[in-house]
């Protein structure tokens with residue numbers, strides 16, 4: 001789905017060229033769930049915006065959804081296949097009702113008018129918003145707005161969804177709701193790149209990628225990240241209780257595979 005090799009990206013800061021991506025290589029297969037993390041300003045958003053053609057790398061190669069992004073003619077198709085869900089629920093809606101909001105994206109892509117209504121109701125049903133199709137968007141909660149953003153991505157039949165800290169402005173219930181929806185879509189075959197700063201979300205992901213200062217410094221299983229790398233300590237992360245207890249067990253000689261990553265693992269151990 002994504003084959004990025006040695007990507008570099010610069011932004012201009014007055015006269016200076018600011019290196020934002022410094023040789024990022026990552027391969028994300030179709031149907032994978034990958035969590036991407038790293039401290040503020042390390043380049044996560046810049047990287048994912050590169051994946052769907054919003055940023056153009058200075059060098060390196062990038063195949064996204066099977067298309068070479070160096071070719072300008074491929075960029076529109078990649079933007080459709082790889083959709084971003086952003087942090088701020090308020091900033092992602094353009095229509096005055098959920099129905100109109102999803103319609104906007106479809107109209108832009110020249111979707112046949114005759115089939116549009118059916119398609120919109122189908123994706124709104126998929127995210128549990130069918131009953132609110134014709135209500136004012138201003139009455140939707142943050143979580144409902146994020147679900148609406150996801151519905152718009154689904155309407156365009158995106159193969160990959162990239163969630164850029166998409167739950168960070170939601171309350172715990174909204175956060176769970178969006179994470180559950182993302183998991184459901186993943187189970188149905190959508191490739192998911194989940195950008196997060198939350199330790200428990202890293203622990204629950206099958207694969208975690210960590211960036212610092214424009215570089216990918218870890219790419220692998222969370223168990224390796226938390227128990228055989230010194231990155232959590234080096235980056236000053238506040239790890240979960242499960243991992244803190246796991247560290248103590250590791251020191252006592254427990255095998256890595258048995259160490260807890262999540263609260264559920266910990267409960268099972270106790």
Ligand SMILES: Nc1ncnc2c1ncn2[C@@H]1O[C@H](COP(=O)(O)OP(=O)(O)OP(=O)(O)O)[C@@H](O)[C@H]1O
Nearest residue numbers: 011012018020038039040041042043044045046047
């Ligand atoms: N359009 C831009 N023009 C100039 N500099 C930018 C631009 N966008 C981002 N930057 C800079 O590039 C660097 C990486 O920013 P980016 O938003 O990719 O980081 P991030 O890891 O997503 O951070 P956060 O977690 O705060 O969202 C930062 O130094 C940022 O200030």
